[in-house]
Amino acid sequence: MTVLSTRALNRATLARQLLLERSDTPALDAVAHLGGLQAQEPQEPFFGLWSRLRGFDPAELSDHLVQRRVVRTHLMRRTVHLVTADDALAWRARHDAMLRQRVFGVYRSELDGTDLEELAAAGRAVLADGEPRSMTQLARELAERWPGPGARALGEMLMAVVPMVQLPPRGLWRTKAGVRNVPLASWLEREVDPPSTDGSDPVGQALLRRYLAAFGPAASADLRAWCGLAGLPAAVAAVREELITFRDERGRELLDLPDAPRPDPDTPAPVRFLPAFDNAILGYHDRTRIIDDAHRGLSVAGARVVLVDGRVAATWTAEAGTVTVTPLARFSRAERTAVTEEGEALASFLSADSSDSGDSGDDVHGVRIGEVASP
Template sequence: MTGGTVLDTRALNRATLARQLLLDRSDLPPLDAVAHLGGMQAQEPQEPFLGLWSRLRAFDPGVLSDLLTRRRVVRTHLMRRTVHLVTAEDVLARRSRHDAMLRQRARAAYRRELEDVDLDELAAAGREVMADGEPRAMAELVRAVAHRWPDAPPRALGEMLVAALIPMAQLPPRGLWRTRAGVRNLPIAVWLGRDIDPPAPEGTDPVGAAMARGYLAAFGPAATADLRAWSGLAGLPAAVAAIRDELISFRDERGRVLWDLPDAPRPDADTPAPVRFLPAFDNAILGYDDRTRIIDDAHRGLSVAGARVVLVDGRVTATWTVERDGGAREDPGTVTVTPLRRLSPAEREEVLGEGRNLAAFLSEGAADRVRVATDPA
């Protein structure tokens, strides 16, 4: 191990960009990219398409839609109890490892509302309703069980069922490219035609170790606190300890120990970083406890408020929106960029260029209009 080597913020930034496929666009197929990234934040259904466009060369959004309909990727509650787009293989392998966290977080959110509800009984009632194999909206599922808990708010019952107690997939057309659709839920085992992997024997954590390796490949070098912030799981420091002989270590400027895979890319801190437009809630930002490698503390709130951001020289430097010409999502629009600091002429030109590319992608070639505000927000 090389625990005395300090990596400054810029070095960590370039490592993050490389691991996140944001330093150079990758030729990976979309399925492999989703697997490498450990899943993509997807509570906003169209955002994974934007995230992959910024990461992959010649990305075709139809390929990702096809992966959803072919059940190769799944929309489900997983890390941090938020909706992620993950590969079928990963959700089958990981879901049991997340069960306790999902239940704890949902219970914490609705502790008072569910005070008199036995969660095991609620889970059994929900599974009985879903046993017919019919997809249901959360409201439909709640209506079928609510008579047993008449004093519990329907929202609390529903969130506990679909986000924690029953491993659910959100079915297409939800999440397809340029498609609006409500959430219909079906147990993952039914949708994928295979039971979720059972929990590991007590005292072992092969799934945690695999997640730690995967996290470092896509986010490292990183501290165990960063791994916890990404996953929402409390027990992963033990998983890191179990694979410590496979890892090397550094320190950041705060003195935290950062773990990493020996052969993972750590580009020179002076490596040029291109402008990249990121979707809302992108894990390149949310996947860390200490996010200063990519966003200033003064702007940290943007990362949890759902703002779409622009990276300039590898850091969050602007936000972006789309102003539509008409009322429909499919109408061409103008990509509007609002800087957080004053841009140099060269930076402005690079933002304009990548913004035109983004506008063309969003409109499927119908428009490439982009506007960059002169003054910072």
């Protein structure tokens, strides 16, 4: 079986994540191709698409959110993702058990004995008036019936048992707004697709194919790390004959689509600035294809990172008029030049129309490369 080097896997990831060269793909199609974008920090998807799409206009993504073509909802790994409306409806039921289990993992003692179907029915009854509510407001309206669990535990579980979306203006470009929830079905005027009952797991099969198109070649453990779903062996088994297999340098079996891009490992990789919690990093159990184990903690700490030669080589922030880059190791002269050029392009993107945005925090005009980060 062919062994793919870490560098070969890196270049495959960059190509499929639209990071090897910017794409002319429309924003909606890019969100679909990527299987959604991590979005618990509302502005981060805009940075992610800017790094991937040529001539990206943030107003395009905002319009898709307002027009209900994309939604903000708890999905993969029980984190807020920006996904297409079609994917939210198709995938949500397959994630139900995982969402509930993860809430129980945090609040089991508070929620022990709670009838989840009764909670879901009560939550839907409260929301039937069409008024959006915060999670805290929802929990308070249910607290008389369930006085034992705290508001946080009750609200978190309600988000798991009733598919919700976070309404705009939260998630719009240069807009700060609190979370207001309504049921997914009412917002999109269509019920969530029902779960399969014949054991074939068509949604799991679709998730596998979509994952490999955007993240492969990858192991089954990587697929689980991306979506949070443990029960996918049947889907993998059903699709396996369609796939080809490799091994990585650690000996793991990697699955892939036959015709997916696997660029030459020596293909040059441009500097890219990634947002916090980008799935190009979080979408794997073994992240060594893109980040060194010594820096793995950055991927879950909310750090925005810079890719140099395809790997995480720095962090970045934007405030007080400057994009500041903090290298993890010393840059060569050529690397420093490339990082500065891409940083200046990012600064221009962030400062465009900032005078009308009301968001002075991202009124950015320059680039500063700081000292190497302390170990």
